[in-house]
Amino acid sequence: MRAQRVQAPTPAAARQAHCRPRPARARAQQVAGQGKVYIDPVEKEAAAFAPATVANLGPGFDWMGCAVEGDGDIVTARVLPDRPGEVVIEGIEGDGGRLSLEAPKNCVGIAAIETLKLLGAAPSCGVGLRLHKGLPLGSGMGSSAASAAAAAWAVNSLFGCPVGKDRLIYAGLASEAAVSGYHADNIAPALMGGFILIRSCDPLDLQRLPFAGDLWFVLVNPRFEAPTAEMRAVLPKEIPMKQVINNCAMGGSLVAGILTGDAALIGKSLDSDAIVEPVRGPLIPGFAAVKEAAHAAGAFGCTISGAGPTAVAIVSDPEVGERVKQAMVAAFRTAGQLEVNSAKVVRLDNEGAKRV
Amino acid sequence: MRAQRVQAPTPAAARQAHCRPRPARARAQQVAGQGKVYIDPVEKEAAAFAPATVANLGPGFDWMGCAVEGDGDIVTARVLPDRPGEVVIEGIEGDGGRLSLEAPKNCVGIAAIETLKLLGAAPSCGVGLRLHKGLPLGSGMGSSAASAAAAAWAVNSLFGCPVGKDRLIYAGLASEAAVSGYHADNIAPALMGGFILIRSCDPLDLQRLPFAGDLWFVLVNPRFEAPTAEMRAVLPKEIPMKQVINNCAMGGSLVAGILTGDAALIGKSLDSDAIVEPVRGPLIPGFAAVKEAAHAAGAFGCTISGAGPTAVAIVSDPEVGERVKQAMVAAFRTAGQLEVNSAKVVRLDNEGAKRV
Structure with missing residues (x-):
């Protein structure tokens, strides 16, 4: 296996990815003789918020969504040093006990697992997640997408945001596919904000539509x-x-x-x-x-x-x-x-x- | 019947209507005892050009069209002083003899008849039309719409352009309905230029979409x-x-x-x-x-x-x-x-x- 090198993002690249710049400490680490490459976290804990979204916007059914200020979900991700690659849901509040704590069956768990796959190298640690639900379930305001987007952004942040929001959508899409169907019209605006036109979901082809002014x-x-x-x-x-x-x-x-x-x-x-x-x-x-x-x-x-x-x-x-x-x-x-x-x-x- | 007053457009209004400003001589004339109101021509002859158009633009089927420079149709309208309200097609060239010379059966005739109805008062003269076809028939480049738009604009110009392009579309629509179906995606851009989004044809609801730059x-x-x-x-x-x-x-x-x-x-x-x-x-x-x-x-x-x-x-x-x-x-x-x-x-x- 050929050795690979994974670079932590520069502060400029991190800013570009809408990530609060942090000391870039993520580094690739090659295990001798194995050729496997790991990426280290740059923070012990990171919390992210993702907003409610409005999809199926009238004639925009299945191809247009937007994010709205106000309520949203918050996910806190923390490093589990001795459990590389593992994702554990440590707590959920605000869901009335309705959501599963098993990572592969929960939006935040799925989004976190998929985000770890997108990092560019195997994570040298595991991730523990806590979800605070600010959005009601099954309301039509993109509750599952907000959870997934917050989880993806929190986990990505732990590693210094090596994954851009445009690629992180794949992590959210995997989560959406599991809970509500392979649609990007909630997850794309939950991650990126504003109005997003979904030209195609497979292959993913998005277009941000800037709105000038207050809406x-x-x-x-x-x-x-x-x-x-x-x-x-x-x-x-x-x-x-x-x-x-x-x-x-x-x-x-x-x-x-x-x-x-x-x-x-x-x-x-x-x-x-x-x-x-x-x-x-x-x-x-x-x-x-x-x-x-x-x-x-x-x-x-x-x-x-x-x-x-x-x-x-x-x-x-x-x-x-x-x-x-x-x-x-x-x-x-x-x-x-x-x-x-x-x-x-x-x-x-x-x-x-x-x-x- | 109540007396009505028809005003000739001011030069500013005419400019706004994309009409070359002319001495505003059109005037309403009330026939004593009848209450009927007439509008006089302000020119003896007026020629207008209308461009080719591209409709059914990919996913824009039946709701999006645009005008393109280059070839188009030219209609010359002249005043027939003693035949008020009449429309006569006096000649057509470039059609290979395929088009009817009967006004109610020809795009330019229908558009002219409908334009006279839109003037706001009965015309005190008739109109003779000559059509020069620059566009091939049945080519998919909006040939009938170009004829109708040129006729409507030429006739409107004879009277000092009292009808705005947005209303003149009704004259073109009547013509299109007779020859190819009640669709505005050719006639609207043929008259107004640029890209026109047809929100609805009945009632007519158009939206001009400006394109900045060269296309x-x-x-x-x-x-x-x-x-x-x-x-x-x-x-x-x-x-x-x-x-x-x-x-x-x-x-x-x-x-x-x-x-x-x-x-x-x-x-x-x-x-x-x-x-x-x-x-x-x-x-x-x-x-x-x-x-x-x-x-x-x-x-x-x-x-x-x-x-x-x-x-x-x-x-x-x-x-x-x-x-x-x-x-x-x-x-x-x-x-x-x-x-x-x-x-x-x-x-x-x-x-x-x-x-x-």
């Missing part, structure tokens, strides 16, 4: 377990050409709204999905009334976040956002007979996963 | 009558979800390419249509080889222009364009056994219909 979202999460299987089952297998043309045009318009910084156009585009919302909306009690209430209160547009049940509206500013939020909450209560877990007015998050 | 196209028109009925018949009625997601994402990417001035991304997006090109391409002899040849010679992407048979490629500059052109022509000859009517390297046209 405000209202996210209202009702107390309702969206019937996941049914949410998938109602999706049509084949779609009439007229609706396809509509969604392609409106998807194009959504991209135009983002790139020209036109929040009203983004809202209008979100409203115009003729394929997914018409079949999924009716499965969320009161959704039609919530959408109507959001508009009446001044929202530019309103649709389902992810696979629901969270409803998302686009607004011009936080003041309008407050009014829209109240109207949406009231509509969920009266028309949908649903209590509300959380209702927030939040900004676009342009950073994604970050050290905390 | 070059190679257009190769083979001597082949595309089987129109078959070209329509092969379009699938229903499309599998996977292809829908692909085309929506690639359509979004096409918009991103345009708005960020990224010719390579535009080309890449044009190549990625999974719905229309795969079924229409095989109906054009040699098309697959033409596409391959375009790529091999350095094109960013290549697809069918309109409903074909013209093939369109995106290139970085005119030099590469010349090489790509030669390669495409050769491929049509060898693989498709087709001679070539015309092969040109042209720029994006940002102006659309204009006075000549």
Whole structure:
């Protein structure tokens, strides 16, 4: 086996990778006679936060997602010196005891295992993980992606961030594939922030769409377990050409709204999905009334976040956002007979996963 | 009937409407006792040119088109003082005698009739039209739209351009509906220039997408009558979800390419249509080889222009364009056994219909 050399990233490269620069102490270490190359950690512990994400953005079903400020998940990774290559979940809080502590069956565990594979050399230590869930499970706000992104960034940080965010997405994708399907529209913005257009998932081909200025979202999460299987089952297998043309045009318009910084156009585009919302909306009690209430209160547009049940509206500013939020909450209560877990007015998050 | 007043456009308004400013002499004239309002012409004769257009741009099927410099159609409109409201086609050249001289059966006639309806008052004169066809019929380069756009702009100009280009599209749409279907993806760019995203045709909702910089196209028109009925018949009625997601994402990417001035991304997006090109391409002899040849010679992407048979490629500059052109022509000859009517390297046209 040929000897390999693994270099710790320079502080400049680390900055470029959105990683807080640290003394670059990671080094390759060749075990005599074996040719195997190891990479050492540069820190004993690293904590990372990843934000909520809104995917399936109206006509952007399965190809467009964005990150939003506010709540998110935090993962703390620590070095386990004597257990090279191992990933151990040491604790989870905020999940109501619903998540598995077995690494290969948990988003953070899978993302950590895959991140270790991406380091460029075998890790000379193991990793212990603690997850603090800030996002509700199954809400349509990218909870699993936030966990995976935070885990990947925390583990990567332990080793001085040798893996760029664009490649780290593969670790998150492996996790998403295990829990919700091989889709990048949550994990890509959870890691990278902003709006991400998924040109293709296989091979992975992403495009960041910068939004100039402030963009405000209202996210209202009702107390309702969206019937996941049914949410998938109602999706049509084949779609009439007229609706396809509509969604392609409106998807194009959504991209135009983002790139020209036109929040009203983004809202209008979100409203115009003729394929997914018409079949999924009716499965969320009161959704039609919530959408109507959001508009009446001044929202530019309103649709389902992810696979629901969270409803998302686009607004011009936080003041309008407050009014829209109240109207949406009231509509969920009266028309949908649903209590509300959380209702927030939040900004676009342009950073994604970050050290905390 | 209430008296109405029709104002001639101010020179500023005329400039805004991309109309060469003229002495504003158009005036409303109320016929005593009838209440009917007339509008007078401000010129005796006006000629307008409208460019070729490329519609069905890859994943932009039926919702995206653009105008290209170079060839186009010219319509000269002249006042017929004693025949108010009448439209007469006085001559057509360059069509090989294929087009009707009856106004209601001809693009220029229909567009002229509809333009007169849009003036805001009854015309006090009739209009005689002469059409010079610079574009080949049935080539996929928006020949009928160019005729209609030139006619609408020439007639509008006779009256001092009281109708803005955005409204004049209705005149062109009426013409397109009669000859090729109610689609705006040729007529909108033929009139307005640049890239136009058709959000909806009914109601009409257009979005101009500015492209910063130079964009070059190679257009190769083979001597082949595309089987129109078959070209329509092969379009699938229903499309599998996977292809829908692909085309929506690639359509979004096409918009991103345009708005960020990224010719390579535009080309890449044009190549990625999974719905229309795969079924229409095989109906054009040699098309697959033409596409391959375009790529091999350095094109960013290549697809069918309109409903074909013209093939369109995106290139970085005119030099590469010349090489790509030669390669495409050769491929049509060898693989498709087709001679070539015309092969040109042209720029994006940002102006659309204009006075000549």
